[in-house]
Amino acid sequence: MATGRIQRLRRGVYGCAHVDEQIARAATIGGALTCVSVLRSHGVWAGDSLRLHLQLPPTSSATQDPSAQFHWARPRFGLQSPWEVTPLQSLWQALHCLDEENAIAAMESAMWTGFLRPEQIRQLALHAPRRLQDGIRRMVNxxxxxxxxxxxxxxxxxxxxxxxxxxxxxxxxxxxxxxxxxxxxxxxxxxxxxxxxxxxxxxxxxxxxxxxxxxxxxxxxxxxxxxxxxxxxxxxxxxxxxxxxxxxxxxxxxxxxxxx
Ligand SMILES: [Zn+2]
Known part of the structure; x- marks a missing residue:
């Protein structure tokens, strides 16, 4: 730390100086990067909001940070590291967070960019909220x-x-x-x-x-x-x-x- 090569993010958690800024913030707060924040960092359509979307364990105490959007939930489709959910989980969360047209745009973008495989998109489509079903029927690849x-x-x-x-x-x-x-x-x-x-x-x-x-x-x-x-x-x-x-x-x- 004295030479600036690592940074202390949180009690007992240290990061390399060059660690991704969003991941560092997630670790500092004690959550995992999710939803549109993961999509955007992978070049997938994510709507307009530039706020950091973080997943926190359902039992964690409320955090005051107006620049972040918190999702208190157990990840249905898992974490890929303590600081970031899986691609499937991030889109699943975004389908619930985005408005209808941006949610459909995110699904098409995830397919087109190869962020998710076609069978993963189909899996999400099957379980997507009812408000998205008309848009899902209209999807193209x-x-x-x-x-x-x-x-x-x-x-x-x-x-x-x-x-x-x-x-x-x-x-x-x-x-x-x-x-x-x-x-x-x-x-x-x-x-x-x-x-x-x-x-x-x-x-x-x-x-x-x-x-x-x-x-x-x-x-x-x-x-x-x-x-x-x-x-x-x-x-x-x-x-x-x-x-x-x-x-x-x-x-x-x-x-x-x-x-x-
Ligand atoms: Zn969100």
Whole structure:
């Protein structure tokens, strides 16, 4: 300790100086890292809250720490160390802690990133709270980000047919294709990670326009701050694209069915 190579975290518990900051806090408080904190540290979608989520034994006394969220429970799916629950337990806890759309986004993200195996996702799905069952039935295995999952769920519930990673000739794929006529690219960054754009996005916008594909690019604020407006814009874009398509189809019919 005198040379700074180890730190005292708690009575009888010492950590290397370089130990992960969240694990060190868990050890200091006497809990295990769980829920969204574990998901986020493994690059899995975890919603917005940046608070530390810690599991404490059901018998432990209440701890005052406003920057942490405590779950007093015996871990159903175990611990992988005294300071961190297993991946299965962390997602199980998050399903109970997150709102519905973020919970489904976390499940798709856990599958897509390989954080859990498909059979583990199925196991959780079977025992998931009832409020998640509709979203679970709508899950796909190729969602590119949590934001994309949330937009897809909202649009499906608004009555649209939505294909994830829909193919567009000449463009590869777009994040979501709505009613087979409007492409959506959804900023995958979480709320707190900023909104920097990449040059490749611009290239795709130009390409989409050249192909006559109706395309929209939406960012995090459009999903979580101004969704009613965003939905109205998407509805308008789909209606316009349908009308354009019918016009084009009309011209083709005249050409082929012309009796003269
Ligand atoms: Zn939690």
């Amino acid at each position: 190729n969602s590119g980000s949590g934001n994309e999952t949330i937009v897809r769920l909202r649009l499906e519930r608004a009555g649209f047919t939505v294909v994830a990673q829909g193919h567009v000739p000449g463009m590869g794929h777009q994040d979501l294709v709505v009613d087979d006529c409007v492409g959506l690219d959804v900023d995958g960054r979480a709320w707190h990670e900023g909104n920097d754009r990449f040059a490749t996005d611009r290239d795709r916008d130009v390409q989409a326009e050249g192909l006559g594909r109706h395309s929209l690019r939406i960012r995090t604020a459009h999903i979580f701050r101004t969704w009613p407006h965003t939905l109205a814009v998407i509805e308008r874009a789909v209606a316009d694209a349908r009308r354009d398509r019918e016009r084009r189809r009309g011209r083709v019919i005249v050409r082929f069915d012309d009796p003269f």
